[in-house]
Amino acid sequence: MSLHPDKLPLLHGLVDGELDAANTIAIEAHLKTCADCRAELEQIQAVRDLIAAAPLREHAPESLHKRIALMVDAEAGPAPRAPAASRPAPMPGRLAWAGEGVAAHVLSGRWLSGVATGLIAASIALAVVVPQMTHTDMEDQLVQSHVRSLLVGHLVDIPTSNRHVVKPWFNGKVDFAPPVPELADQGFPLVGGRLDYIDDHEVAAIVYRRHLHVINLFVRPAHTLSLPGEVATRHEGYSLVRWTAGGLEYWAVSDVEMGDLKLFRQAYLARTQ
């Protein structure tokens, strides 16, 4: 050990090239007269040489590179479309088609007639089409959020099976109050809650489990245009079930069978209504 502990930081600073000119001159002058500090400097250098000689640096495994690359892709979202001018315009066609469909449906029901029908049908068509145009985007984002939550070990911000803890946790983090029922007796134990982003808006993600599978239940205020309709669909191998209740829109996403996810919706609705 050095007999000059006050010189120790300077010796380290010297080998690390961190000293300014004045301190460098001072410590070099001291080294000339102090054998202890010279020995200390040699020891520091010996340790550094040992470390430098061995391949000690750990390299990120290839699998981690891939996972992070995928994660960045997911965060970046779907590829930007071609500029509007060169893009084929599917929407007028789809609008017209949907309009006719709804008009035919309304007419065949025979509960409306007269000149108003066309107008009403057109406005209903818009109400139907607008949310549907975003479905694929929406499903992309939901599935990506679901996958991300599993990948990064960031499934929950608040890990607890106690619904009385999860529900108030959302308070002040989102400006709506998602119901958090206990569903363990129905085979869907509560895992916790998390904040997530869908469509650049904060949403509540309530996490349940079905056996070994995770169910992410995304909740956000229902868009004024969105229909109360329930959706059950498969997207990239995941099941998605949508419903609305109490002014909120729910999307349950999981890799469980569709039947299980519908069961989950039933259980959730039964407990919250």
Add this chain to the structure above:
Amino acid sequence: MRGRGPFWPRLAASADRRTEEARERHDKADAFRRAMMPHMDAAYNLARYLTRNPSAAEDIVQDAFLRAYRSFDTWRGEAAKSWLLTIVRNCFLNSVGGAADRMSGRPVHEIVGDLPDALIESSNPESLLADQNEAAMLRATIEQIPEPFRETLILRELEELSYKEIAAIAQVPIGTIMSRLARARQMLADLLLPHASRKARS
């Protein structure tokens, strides 16, 4: 379809806006890949020595990259490696929760006080030397050095960061980094050099 007229331009405008947003997101992703992906090894190396566990290190790095991505807007073009390693370190501290004060809270001399016992007990350099190669032995020895000395040593010797950068990452004054580094090297010397010289003699 009288309703289509007034609504159609609005739909077109929102589609253009979405395209614009998608392009911005992709520009951000490209910038992120260029700036941060090259430092994945550094991130993993730090996480590996902090956690002393390969799979925990992977989780930390992935979590760190996600956080880095989401706060990439706050990166002002300063040293990317330091910026990323700061996040890695924070992710590690979050993952160990209450143990965080070990890294920053206690004064250095308190930690140094209970050092030698821990080191002597846990290290058995002879057996390590006998059945492992030198690099593995060195690695294991470094892993025995307690925090916050280990991270200081890793950032200096393996990542070759400056005192100033290390101080910024660990959020302590440069003077503290200097004494931590001195202490870390002293511990390594105590553990390694007698054996190294013995080996040289035999």
